[in-house]
Amino acid sequence: MERIMVQAMRSHNVKTQMIASPTKIEDYYRKHHDEFTSKEEIKLRMIMISGQKDTGNAQAQKALAEEVLGRLASGGEFEQTAQVYSEDSTKDNGGDWGWIGRNTLAAPLEKFAFNMPVGRISNIIDYAGNYYILKVEDKRGGTTKSLAEARADIEKKLIQDEAQQLQERWIAGLRKKAYIRTF
Known part of the structure; x- marks a missing residue:
């Protein structure tokens, strides 16, 4: 039960409806072109x-x-x-x-x-x-996926990366605010 509550808090505080802009997707594709080329x-x-x-x-x-x-x-x-x-x-x-x-x-x-x-x-x-x-x-092999073919994979990765960063910032903020006293 506790895990479900923690997951609910995370998803509430970390936006789940994120969108990766077409510009970010194109930039990622250009910078990571090798990821979309199969080995010959x-x-x-x-x-x-x-x-x-x-x-x-x-x-x-x-x-x-x-x-x-x-x-x-x-x-x-x-x-x-x-x-x-x-x-x-x-x-x-x-x-x-x-x-x-x-x-x-x-x-x-x-x-x-x-x-x-x-x-x-x-x-x-x-x-x-x-x-x-x-x-x-x-x-x-030796072929490269086009941007259209790779778009969904890139978008998923960018959203996951952004969600991870937001979650880490949220947790860091909670740690700063937390007051823990030991007896």
């Missing part, structure tokens, strides 16, 4: 062929990478080809890295992967002594 992700498969197995055999490893790319270009399934030829930890899963965001891969690989069209197989990427072949299976 790709569903990636990768084949990695080590060029560092044997330094005298680097040409053979490059030739193997070219052979693998040729198999894929002639219609070979990426998943099965990765299970046979890939040398990274995702080999057993057909080179499946799942959904990954930016800053997951090394910068040169990320640049290729995030700029590739869905379904396309990359050329051989020579990086850090290894040979990589990438396939982007799907993309999502």
Whole structure:
């Protein structure tokens, strides 16, 4: 019962019918634009062929990478080809890295992967002594909500923030006025 009375006092002293002005909403949207942008992700498969197995055999490893790319270009399934030829930890899963965001891969690989069209197989990427072949299976995110789409969320947040500030000021005022005596 006491909680209900306290809640009633709070809602009476903290205005519940607050409105966020369109100007405040637009300002918040401009200042917090990143909050309304979803993170870009790709569903990636990768084949990695080590060029560092044997330094005298680097040409053979490059030739193997070219052979693998040729198999894929002639219609070979990426998943099965990765299970046979890939040398990274995702080999057993057909080179499946799942959904990954930016800053997951090394910068040169990320640049290729995030700029590739869905379904396309990359050329051989020579990086850090290894040979990589990438396939982007799907993309999502990287989109920004428009102001119209974000308006209700922004308004709710601004009203909550203002109500919180009013409540804190009200409680601070009560504390100043309170006279507490202990025995």
